[in-house]
Amino acid sequence: MTVTTLHTPSHREALWELESAFDRGDLITVFGECSVEYEGRAASTLGLGNRLLVLKPDGSALVHTDEKRTPVNWQPPGSTHHAAVRDGRLRVRSERTSPDETLTVRFTAVHQLSAMGVTGGRDLEVTGSEADLRRRILEDPDLVEPGFEPTAVERDSAAGPMDVFGVDASGTAVVLELKRRRVGPSAVSQLARYVDAVAEEPDRDPDAAVRGILVAPSITDRAAELLADRGFEHVALEPPEPETPGAETKATDSAEAAEPKAETTEPEEPKAETTEPEAETLGTETASDDDEPIEADAPEPSGSASRESQQ
Amino acid sequence: MTVTTLHTPSHREALWELESAFDRGDLITVFGECSVEYEGRAASTLGLGNRLLVLKPDGSALVHTDEKRTPVNWQPPGSTHHAAVRDGRLRVRSERTSPDETLTVRFTAVHQLSAMGVTGGRDLEVTGSEADLRRRILEDPDLVEPGFEPTAVERDSAAGPMDVFGVDASGTAVVLELKRRRVGPSAVSQLARYVDAVAEEPDRDPDAAVRGILVAPSITDRAAELLADRGFEHVALEPPEPETPGAETKATDSAEAAEPKAETTEPEEPKAETTEPEAETLGTETASDDDEPIEADAPEPSGSASRESQQ
DNA sequence: GCCTAGGTCCCGTAA
DNA sequence: TTACGGGGCCTAGGC
Numbered sequence: 001m002t003v004t005t006l007h008t009p010s011h012r013e014a015l016w017e018l019e020s021a022f023d024r025g026d027l028i029t030v031f032g033e034c035s036v037e038y039e040g041r042a043a044s045t046l047g048l049g050n051r052l053l054v055l056k057p058d059g060s061a062l063v064h065t066d067e068k069r070t071p072v073n074w075q076p077p078g079s080t081h082h083a084a085v086r087d088g089r090l091r092v093r094s095e096r097t098s099p100d101e102t103l104t105v106r107f108t109a110v111h112q113l114s115a116m117g118v119t120g121g122r123d124l125e126v127t128g129s130e131a132d133l134r135r136r137i138l139e140d141p142d143l144v145e146p147g148f149e150p151t152a153v154e155r156d157s158a159a160g161p162m163d164v165f166g167v168d169a170s171g172t173a174v175v176l177e178l179k180r181r182r183v184g185p186s187a188v189s190q191l192a193r194y195v196d197a198v199a200e201e202p203d204r205d206p207d208a209a210v211r212g213i214l215v216a217p218s219i220t221d222r223a224a225e226l227l228a229d230r231g232f233e234h235v236a237l238e239p240p241e242p243e244t245p246g247a248e249t250k251a252t253d254s255a256e257a258a259e260p261k262a263e264t265t266e267p268e269e270p271k272a273e274t275t276e277p278e279a280e281t282l283g284t285e286t287a288s289d290d291d292e293p294i295e296a297d298a299p300e301p302s303g304s305a306s307r308e309s310q311q
Numbered sequence: 312m313t314v315t316t317l318h319t320p321s322h323r324e325a326l327w328e329l330e331s332a333f334d335r336g337d338l339i340t341v342f343g344e345c346s347v348e349y350e351g352r353a354a355s356t357l358g359l360g361n362r363l364l365v366l367k368p369d370g371s372a373l374v375h376t377d378e379k380r381t382p383v384n385w386q387p388p389g390s391t392h393h394a395a396v397r398d399g400r401l402r403v404r405s406e407r408t409s410p411d412e413t414l415t416v417r418f419t420a421v422h423q424l425s426a427m428g429v430t431g432g433r434d435l436e437v438t439g440s441e442a443d444l445r446r447r448i449l450e451d452p453d454l455v456e457p458g459f460e461p462t463a464v465e466r467d468s469a470a471g472p473m474d475v476f477g478v479d480a481s482g483t484a485v486v487l488e489l490k491r492r493r494v495g496p497s498a499v500s501q502l503a504r505y506v507d508a509v510a511e512e513p514d515r516d517p518d519a520a521v522r523g524i525l526v527a528p529s530i531t532d533r534a535a536e537l538l539a540d541r542g543f544e545h546v547a548l549e550p551p552e553p554e555t556p557g558a559e560t561k562a563t564d565s566a567e568a569a570e571p572k573a574e575t576t577e578p579e580e581p582k583a584e585t586t587e588p589e590a591e592t593l594g595t596e597t598a599s600d601d602d603e604p605i606e607a608d609a610p611e612p613s614g615s616a617s618r619e620s621q622q
Numbered sequence: 623g624c625c626t627a628g629g630t631c632c633c634g635t636a637a
Numbered sequence: 638t639t640a641c642g643g644g645g646c647c648t649a650g651g652c
Contacts, residue, residue, distance in 0.1 A: 001361065003342065003422045005316060027363060027377050029340060031314065031427050041492065041630040042439030042550075049432015052338060054363070058378045066338050066429035067369045069387050070647055073435070076380050076632075098638085101630070111314045114423060116342050118377035121360015124384070128353030130643065154636095159537060160496055160641065161636095180644085181352065184626065185471055189500035190642085193537070220625060226470060226504070239353075352645040381632055387647075409623080412645075441628065465651095471626060472651095491629085495641060501627090531640060 006113045011090040014110045018083040018092070021115035025057040030092070032110040036063050036073045040101025046072060053092065053105055055081050057118075061094040061103055075103045130163075130180045132239040137164060137176070137215065144213060144235055148174065159197035172209055173198060179216035180239050187214055188226040195232070316425045322401040325421045329394040329403070332426035336368040341403070343421040347374055347384045351412025357383060364403065364416055366392050368429075372405040372414055386414045441474075441491045444550040448475060448489070448526065455524060455546055459485065470508035483520055484509060490527035491550050498525055499537040506543070 004026075006017055014030070021028050030053040036046040046063075051072070054062040061075035079096040090107040134153065141148045147169025155165040164176035175198060177191040195212040198204070212232035219227065219234050227234055315337075317328055325341070332339050341364040347357040357374075362383070365373040372386035390407040401418040445464065452459045458480025466476040475487035486509060488502040506523040509515070523543035530538065530545050538545055 001344070001420070001422045003318065005318070005423065007314065007316070027375075029363070029425075031425070038630070042437055044435055044437040044630080046435045047432060050427070050429045051432070052340070052365070052427070052429070054375065056375075056377055056379075060378070060380045062375075062380065064338075064365065064367075064373075065433045066367055067371070067388065067433060068367075068648080069371045069373065069382075069385055070629095070631085071380075072433065074380055074630080076630085077378065099630090103630095111427065112316065112425060114340075114342070114425070116361070116363070116422065118361045118363070121358060121362070122376045122378060122383065124355055124357050126353055126355040126645080128645075158533075160533070182624095185504060186497070186501065186627080189504050190497070193496060193500050222469075222471065222625080349645075355645080379632085381644095381646090385645085387645090410645090437630085439630080474627095493639095497642080533640080 026115040028055040034107040157197040159193040182218045337426040338429045339366040345418040468508040470504040
């Protein structure tokens, strides 16, 4: 693995290294004293200070201070990086079009410049998303309510696509809005938009009701009021098992669901999903182990360092 | 400025340096081959690959690949960083509570480790925000429509706080929802929530109308339909500044300082709107200069480098 | 701590 | 390209 590093380089030296790093497609970090300007969708200025600039080969640019997860300034992927020496400073500029945006970083001093060849390994696997929650519901629609039958996912409406659409035990249309986490008023509005759109569809009996159900781990008080005003309902449900199944079971919210689920029997054959119903335990991991047995069990064999946050 | 850098250190050496860097409150970058695990609100795994790990003294942690502006994994500020050598690997772990979340980065090889003392300079000045749009409207309410009078900002309702509340020339209540950029259906829903909440306030004449106006640079077709369905209106207006109306005028700090903002301190009570709103020309720049005269005019005196995005 | 909404949101997906 | 909605969103401002 090639890593090129310059310590307190002159602007010319830094410029030269940036040039070749751009050519190599390296990931670049520049640490130094700089001011930053941005102009595009908005505009901003940032006075002199020490920051870390990261330039990625895909055109991304990040300016980080010593605080916050979000960069103080940035440029999204697809931008074009330029470097030059102007007015006695090293200027790095990242530009893009549609929208036209320019990020300019002017270094009065470069403390360190590194260029690294980075390759692949971007295959992140995530669990606990709204898609996981949807899978869970499609596999066992009774979790929403006994007799619920999903008929479509992402069904389009005049107000946009609905997460899940279906009918209840009495044949009434039901719109589900799913959220992976606790939600507020905006989720109720979103649900209302879809329900209203369905209710007004021309081929529908104007007198036929359309139910709206917000499926989320929990909702705020205000959201509950708005939900009640519209005659909508809330079903407490969350994505399956982001926490490891072994220990640390946190099904605390299940109490909110209250409704004794009449045992998760064979789903009413949800047309759209004929998968084996036993998959209700989709979160199971064979031979699950605790978080890190090797490390957790081992006594400190080689020392350890820690630091407390000081915000 | 102190910068400590280790090249291809042993895990023990890296651990030692991390320890002291934590103590110093340095900003740390670690570049190497690693796998990443996250567990908390969701969970994720990332296989072996070369990445850049950034550890901030405020407890933030970022794992960056060679692509995207968003880190592939991260930890927000307030987390606590730990380092240790386990199973022949350098393990960096960042944990936080409420919610409980853990980020674990295991390095099989460290190509470079740097620690930098970063100080201050976080005073970012931004223009073009929704707050700027609101200022613009409060300074000249006629931009919304002739005779409009704002009476409150962030006025609370049963559905949440409204951006601007006021009355039109005929005395009818008006709710404004402001957006700094082009908007879709969600903004219409948001406006509808507020209008409905105001309309149902007990002390209000049930027959009295409440108007809803969406103030944004533009809206999508679907948003326009939803807006029309509800009888709401759209006023095309954007924040002052970010877009360059004339010839690349970009509000240098000097111009802003020169701007007689005088008592522009939030007319909380615009009722007494007797003042002649000469501030209508708030977008004017005195002695505007082009983007960067020194650099732009100068011919390439010292070389330049550029790189095209390759995505 | 929770709630509410903005953001240069970023990002993926589909039309 | 635009549109639309999810996100481990993050962040700021109230309460």
